Amino acid sequence: MWSFWLRTLLVAGGVALVPILFWFGSGPVAGLTVAVACLAAILAYQFWNYARLLTWLGRLNGEASWGDVFYLLDKQTRFGHDRQQKAMADMEQMRVATSALPDALVVLDADNRIVWLNDAAERQLGLSQARDVGQFIYYLLRHARFTEWLTLDSYNQPLQMKSPVVPEQTLLIRMVPMPRNQRMLFAHDITEVERVDAMRRDFIANVSHELRTPITVIAGFLETFGEMAAPDPAAFQKYVHLMLEQSDRVRRLLDDLLALAKLEGDQDMKNETVDAPALMELLLNEARGLSQGRHEVELLMTTRAKLIGRTEELHSAFGNLVSNAVRYTPPGGAVTLGWTLTRSGSAEFSVRDTGEGIEAQHIPRLTERFYRVDRGRSRATGGTGLGLAIVKHVLQRHQGKLRIESVVGKGSLFTAVLPADRVIPDSAPALPPAPEPAGV
Numbered sequence: 509m510w511s512f513w514l515r516t517l518l519v520a521g522g523v524a525l526v527p528i529l530f531w532f533g534s535g536p537v538a539g540l541t542v543a544v545a546c547l548a549a550i551l552a553y554q555f556w557n558y559a560r561l562l563t564w565l566g567r568l569n570g571e572a573s574w575g576d577v578f579y580l581l582d583k584q585t586r587f588g589h590d591r592q593q594k595a596m597a598d599m600e601q602m603r604v605a606t607s608a609l610p611d612a613l614v615v616l617d618a619d620n621r622i623v624w625l626n627d628a629a630e631r632q633l634g635l636s637q638a639r640d641v642g643q644f645i646y647y648l649l650r651h652a653r654f655t656e657w658l659t660l661d662s663y664n665q666p667l668q669m670k671s672p673v674v675p676e677q678t679l680l681i682r683m684v685p686m687p688r689n690q691r692m693l694f695a696h697d698i699t700e701v702e703r704v705d706a707m708r709r710d711f712i713a714n715v716s717h718e719l720r721t722p723i724t725v726i727a728g729f730l731e732t733f734g735e736m737a738a739p740d741p742a743a744f745q746k747y748v749h750l751m752l753e754q755s756d757r758v759r760r761l762l763d764d765l766l767a768l769a770k771l772e773g774d775q776d777m778k779n780e781t782v783d784a785p786a787l788m789e790l791l792l793n794e795a796r797g798l799s800q801g802r803h804e805v806e807l808l809m810t811t812r813a814k815l816i817g818r819t820e821e822l823h824s825a826f827g828n829l830v831s832n833a834v835r836y837t838p839p840g841g842a843v844t845l846g847w848t849l850t851r852s853g854s855a856e857f858s859v860r861d862t863g864e865g866i867e868a869q870h871i872p873r874l875t876e877r878f879y880r881v882d883r884g885r886s887r888a889t890g891g892t893g894l895g896l897a898i899v900k901h902v903l904q905r906h907q908g909k910l911r912i913e914s915v916v917g918k919g920s921l922f923t924a925v926l927p928a929d930r931v932i933p934d935s936a937p938a939l940p941p942a943p944e945p946a947g948v
């Protein structure tokens with residue numbers, strides 16, 4: 509402020525000195541002429557600057573008083589301030605968004621030096637924004653395949669590698685070109701995709717294996733028949749019976765595979781009222797049919813509550829538990845079905861047997877497809893290894909869960925728990941049965 513007024517005083521004094529010198533040197537006329545010329549020059553300079561200011565404000569061709577100029581300047585300043593604020597808010601939003609991103613992002617310069625990285629890059633690649641900016645990335649990610657891939661400069665060929673921080677994590681790394689010779693590396697976690705892929709491969713291998721055995725047996729008998737000159741009727745009977753057994757096994761396996769595929773394919777389940785007490789009677793009869801008098805089969809029903817769900821699916825799930833109990837309990841044992849309400853309002857269907865029981869280490873894996881404790885025993889009794897996988901799936905669709913308790917040599921207790929909001933207590937009015945789908 510002071511320096512401004514001091515400068516103004518000096519310039520004014522300097523300009524005033526010129527006409528004064530002329531006045532004393534060449535007389536008053538010359539002095540006054542020079543003074544007028546000086547004033548005119550100063551005025552012209554000021555107008556020129558005024559015109560420049562108006563041009564900058566975009567008002568040179570319009571009417572603009574000093575008041576307008578001040579108003580416009582004030583508006584410009586405020587606009588600039590707002591813009592700066594918005595730019596900063598946008599930057600902050602970008603920073604938050606990139607740090608929330610599950611994919612790791614690393615910006616590299618032309619020499620593969622790190623320019624910037626996000627939070628996921630710290631978690632997945634073990635890099636640090638504070639420590640590693642400016643470092644060559646291949647010094648930090650020391651992986652022969654990575655270094656080789658980096659030098660290839662191939663933008664459309666992603667690299668698959670294990671995370672250097674979490675060894676069980678698989679990453680798919682891609683590179684995309686950016687302006688100013690920079691490149692962005694991004695790493696996507698594909699562990700889950702890999703796991704599902706491995707499961708699919710296992711599943712196909714298992715199905716092929718399961719189908720191969722009965723088909724090989726049937727083919728063997730047919731070959732024997734082909735070589736016989738005149739079939740012996742007694743042997744023929746025996747072989748046909750064995751072949752039927754094997755074809756039955758294939759049919760059961762296909763039935764279970766189709767049931768699983770149907771459960772997986774049908775995303776939105778159509779609910780109806782499930783007459784659980786009637787279903788219990790049906791299951792009791794089925795259990796007695798399967799047992800054919802070899803076991804003591806009982807039903808303990810302490811509620812007549814119904815359910816909201818799919819009758820067909822629950823029948824198949826509960827039926828699997830019942831058939832397992834009968835099949836894995838030696839003759840003379842007991843199988844007890846139960847239908848009860850718990851204090852929290854959920855409903856439980858239980859199957860208790862006095863069979864061989866299951867060792868604790870197998871229990872968490874029983875619902876995996878094709879997992880069996882004793883493969884031979886399961887096959888001998890007509891098992892496919894898919895029963896409990898179906899049970900788990902059906903219960904999941906009903907927001908329920910399966911509880912397994914077992915003591916080797918004493919027996920097992922399988923309990924299907926259904927949540928309270930699917931239970932229609934004894935006295936509550938029932939839902940109308942689901943309408944038949946149109947056009948069927």
Ligand SMILES: Nc1ncnc2c1ncn2[C@@H]1O[C@H](COP(=O)(O)OP(=O)(O)O)[C@@H](O)[C@H]1O
Nearest residue numbers: 832833836880881882886891892893894895896
């Ligand atoms: N009640 C049970 N008692 C003993 N073991 C059982 C019982 N239920 C199931 N298991 C074991 O769990 C395995 C998987 O059952 P599941 O999926 O129904 O297939 P499976 O077709 O072999 O019966 C069976 O092979 C058996 O080893």
Ligand SMILES: [Mg+2]
Nearest residue numbers: 832891895896
């Ligand atoms: Mg089974």
